[in-house]
Structure formats: structure tokens, C-alpha cells
Amino acid sequence: MATQAEPDGTARPVPGIPARRLWAPEIDFGAIRTELGTPPDFSAEALAEAAAPPADHPRIDLTDVPFVTVDPPGSRDLDQALHLVPDGDGFLLRYAIADVAAFVRPGSALDRESTARGVTLYLPDGRIPLHPPVLSEGAASLLPGQVSPAVVWTIRTDADATPRDVRIERATVRSTAQLSYPEVEAGARPEALTALAAFGAVRAERVLARGGIELDVPEQDIERTDDGGWKLVLRAQAAAERHNAQVSLLTGECAAALMLDAGIGLLRTLPPAAPEDVERLRTIAPSLGVDWPADATPGRVVASVDPADPRGAAFLDLAAALLRGSGYTPFTDGAPEQAFHAGVGAPYAHVTAPLRRLADRYATEICLAIHAGTPVPEWVHAALPGLPAVMAAATRRANEFERAVVDLTEAVLLADRVGEQFDAAVVDVAGEGKSGTVALDDPPVWARCAGPGLRAGERLRVRLLDADPTTRRVRFARA
Known part of the structure; x- marks a missing residue:
């Protein structure tokens, strides 16, 4: 484990x-x-x-x-x-x-x-x-x-x-x-x-x-x-x-x-991380349940987050932008x-x-x-x-x-x-929630998912639309 x-x-x-x-x-x-x-x-x-x-x-x-x-x-x-x-x-x-x-x-x-x-x-x-x-x-x-x-x-x-x-x-x-x-x-x-x-x-x-x-x-x-x-x-x-x-x-x-x-x-x-990337992460932190004290550095905040929590995983996925x-x-x-x-x-x-x-x-x-x-x-x-x-x-x-x-x-x-449903968490979103990436609970798969209305950190059920070993493509949609 x-x-x-x-x-x-x-x-x-x-x-x-x-x-x-x-x-x-x-x-x-x-x-x-x-x-x-x-x-x-x-x-x-x-x-x-x-x-x-x-x-x-x-x-x-x-x-x-x-x-x-x-x-x-x-x-x-x-x-x-x-x-x-x-x-x-x-x-x-x-x-x-x-x-x-x-x-x-x-x-x-x-x-x-x-x-x-x-x-x-x-x-x-x-x-x-x-x-x-x-x-x-x-x-x-x-x-x-x-x-x-x-x-x-x-x-x-x-x-x-x-x-x-x-x-x-x-x-x-x-x-x-x-x-x-x-x-x-x-x-x-x-x-x-x-x-x-x-x-x-x-x-x-x-x-x-x-x-x-x-x-x-x-x-x-x-x-x-x-x-x-x-x-x-x-x-x-x-x-x-x-x-x-x-x-x-x-x-x-x-x-x-x-x-x-x-x-x-x-x-x-x-x-160093771009100031706009730090501010973007700081702004989204409350919506993901992450506390960001006024005097805390990004590193302190990142270290405080539980990666096993879906909202924490979403926050850490976004935090990767600080290390580009x-x-x-x-x-x-x-x-x-x-x-x-x-x-x-x-x-x-x-x-x-x-x-x-x-x-x-x-x-x-x-x-x-x-x-x-x-x-x-x-x-x-x-x-x-x-x-x-x-x-x-x-x-x-x-x-x-x-x-x-x-x-x-x-x-x-x-x-x-294909066609089965899985429990998952949204780790990032694009196009105002029209698509994003989800992390399945079991098996531990990360893949693209279609919305609508996806929100970072959200728990949801997703349906497998496609899993093609030839193209190595896996796609889900909100169930």
C-alpha cells in the first residue's frame, strides 16, 4: 500500500x-x-x-x-x-x-x-x-x-x-x-x-x-x-x-x-515561479480547501497538502506550474x-x-x-x-x-x-469545465474527461467512452 x-x-x-x-x-x-x-x-x-x-x-x-x-x-x-x-x-x-x-x-x-x-x-x-x-x-x-x-x-x-x-x-x-x-x-x-x-x-x-x-x-x-x-x-x-x-x-x-x-x-x-502563477494558485486554493496563510511561502503550502485527498491532488497538479x-x-x-x-x-x-x-x-x-x-x-x-x-x-x-x-x-x-462507470476526482479543467483530467480511484488511471461543468477537486462518477491500445488513448465523460 x-x-x-x-x-x-x-x-x-x-x-x-x-x-x-x-x-x-x-x-x-x-x-x-x-x-x-x-x-x-x-x-x-x-x-x-x-x-x-x-x-x-x-x-x-x-x-x-x-x-x-x-x-x-x-x-x-x-x-x-x-x-x-x-x-x-x-x-x-x-x-x-x-x-x-x-x-x-x-x-x-x-x-x-x-x-x-x-x-x-x-x-x-x-x-x-x-x-x-x-x-x-x-x-x-x-x-x-x-x-x-x-x-x-x-x-x-x-x-x-x-x-x-x-x-x-x-x-x-x-x-x-x-x-x-x-x-x-x-x-x-x-x-x-x-x-x-x-x-x-x-x-x-x-x-x-x-x-x-x-x-x-x-x-x-x-x-x-x-x-x-x-x-x-x-x-x-x-x-x-x-x-x-x-x-x-x-x-x-x-x-x-x-x-x-x-x-x-x-x-x-x-x-523562480512567475508571480502570476503564484497568484493564480493562491486564488484557487480556497475553492480546493487549501489554507494559504498570508505569510506562507508556496513551498510551505504545497508541503501542507494531502495528495491522497482529491482536492489536494488537484491543487498539487496546478502547483506543478510553479516548477517550469x-x-x-x-x-x-x-x-x-x-x-x-x-x-x-x-x-x-x-x-x-x-x-x-x-x-x-x-x-x-x-x-x-x-x-x-x-x-x-x-x-x-x-x-x-x-x-x-x-x-x-x-x-x-x-x-x-x-x-x-x-x-x-x-x-x-x-x-x-468501455461503458463502465468509475469513481474519480477532477484534477484539472479546461474550457470553463467543458473538459478536464480525472484521476480514477481504482485502477489508478489519469485520463481526459468531457464535461460539462467539471470543477477542479470535484468528486464524480465517470463513464469510460474509449480505451484503445493502438492509439494509447483513454477517454471518459461525466456519467
Whole structure:
């Protein structure tokens, strides 16, 4: 059952998200690959390079630190391993990141072919990896018991998670355990996670206090059933997942600070919400039962909303307009004009997922050079101007795959139920209520719906008009 966090970080069932889920037989996701296009297989040259030993960089030995990884169940491309413990009144974080640059030689076939991919694409029946699995799920992955090359961030913070000492260096590490979010939620607490819950709560409050915005909306996921079919589930982030995300966010903020001080880097940026978008959301809040105190920031209000409530879900859907315009900003001669990430509430950089995201390899090398007081490698300089376009195209492609997969699954699940009625909630409207989007209670489908008179947040019965797996179209009308 989906969960959401209480203020103390514990999890509770999300009301309104039913345990019963609809099942479907085998779904052919290959048609999506054909339609949207996938990169060619890695060349023999790239595969050989991926299987070669890593570059012989100087490293410190941190194999005695009992790092652990925390990821979704079944993950093999493990970018991050952490060790987070109390340190006086504050925290001591050691964060090991897969050292992908040690395996990918600049200008090589592997470099060119991973650049053409940009990101790992995830589909229910398999992934289209950024790097060959022999690297991303093998030698470079921080698998338990494996001695691995890594880039380790060591960050000491004050009680409010403000960094006061930051180091980044190449190291050799050995993860002691691979944990999943459900396992951590169930109580797995090795030494490495001693301070995770406390750190995550302090960090989340710090982000809100400086005006950051985090949308915690349950996501549609497709999962295998025990008998080989597929089911559509609505998954809310567990507390452990949110706390773990704060580790990555703090590291990205430290990376951004290094880059800005040095006048060279690659930031992940997001402009502040447009005043008219904030005012539009503030105006509609009362009609959706959302309290917006006069002195409350948008982030505080968003954090107070229950995503399981239909009116809350509608409000959060509208709040997504506050987080438009993200991108990558390279700079080589002083701080750029746009250096802020409004969602994080601070400058921020992507450095913690290099197995799955191309930009992180470059940003990490910049930080290593800055901290060591050495010049940033020329291959990084040369690539910086083109990286925003590469990452924008890769992100767009990933979003297309994700939407197509969900649309196809919804259409297959509902194909034999045309004419049936369902309980739903309206999450947005268009054309003065003549049409909109509804979220079904069961199965957890979001689809277009015809009015008339639709109102955001309204509970209603809808009738299924069409569910076509060929076009991946699902349509409803007010019953």
C-alpha cells in the first residue's frame, strides 16, 4: 500500500489509494521502442572499452567505512553509497559516487555512444542503459562486497545541516549492504543510516525555510504480477526515499558552491515561479480547501497538502506550474546570471547519478579539479557548451517513453471495460469545465474527461467512452 510521511518521519497508509489493483496479461512495450526510436546497440569497440580496467587514478582507501546503498528493489546500477552518522550537534556524511570517468576515456567509442544516449531509459520490461551493463551493473556499480572506484564527498554539517567542511576525492570503497526503500521503512538500520531520518527531516525544513518547493505527488508505476502479467499502481514516496533524496540534494548544493566560487561549472537551474502563477494558485486554493496563510511561502503550502485527498491532488497538479523551466547552465568565466534552482531554494548541480545521467560525470570532474586546485580537464571544457542541448533532448526522450508506457498500460487495462462507470476526482479543467483530467480511484488511471461543468477537486462518477491500445488513448465523460 502506498505511504506518506508523518511529521516525525514515520509512514502511514495513504487513504483513498486502494489495495485492489487491476491486472493485465502480457503487454508489448516493444511497439513503443519502435515508435519512439531507441539508440543502436553498443558497438563492439564500446563494449570492449566498458570491460577494461578503470584508469589508475590516485585514491585513498575507504574500504573500512561500512557504506550501504539504498535504492528501489531490484536495482543493479547503484550510483551512490552512503554513511551518515551524528557528529556532535551536526552530521557527518560520507557519500560515495560511482567513478564513471575512470572507465570512460574522453573521445572513445564508449564516450561518444553514451553521449548519444544522455540518460538511462526505464521501461517496465527492461532498461535502455546509458552505459553497457558490464559497466553500469558491474564494475562501476557500487555493488555490495565489491571493491569499487568511487568519488567520495565528505561533508560535516551543523545541527541545521549547513555544511561547514566539504571534501571531494577519489577513493576505493566497499559497500557492505544493498538495501531497498521498503527494507529501510521496515526498520533496517545499519550504522551507515544512523542519522538518515534526523538528517532528512532537518534538511527538508531547511529547504522550506528558504523558499524551496517540493511536489510530493503519488506517481503511476507499472509492476509485474506474480503470474507474469502487469498491474498499474499508485506509488507515493516513502519517508526513507525522501530522506535519501535530501542526501543527494545537499551534495548537489555543495558541488554548486564549489563551482560558483571557482567560476566554472555546470548547474541544474530552475527560475523562480512567475508571480502570476503564484497568484493564480493562491486564488484557487480556497475553492480546493487549501489554507494559504498570508505569510506562507508556496513551498510551505504545497508541503501542507494531502495528495491522497482529491482536492489536494488537484491543487498539487496546478502547483506543478510553479516548477517550469528547468535546465542545465554551463559557465566558464564567472558565475552565470541564472544560478539558482527554485525547487531546492539554492544553487544546485547534478553530481550523484553518473551511471544513469551523462551530465554528472562532467560536473564531478569539475568539482574534483577545483577541490584539488588543478585545472579543469580540457575534455570537460570542450563539452560544456553542448551539454545543455544533449541533456534536454535526453530528458525529453525519457519523458516521452514514460508517458507512452503509462498510456499504453492504461488503455490495455481498460480496453474491455468501455461503458463502465468509475469513481474519480477532477484534477484539472479546461474550457470553463467543458473538459478536464480525472484521476480514477481504482485502477489508478489519469485520463481526459468531457464535461460539462467539471470543477477542479470535484468528486464524480465517470463513464469510460474509449480505451484503445493502438492509439494509447483513454477517454471518459461525466456519467
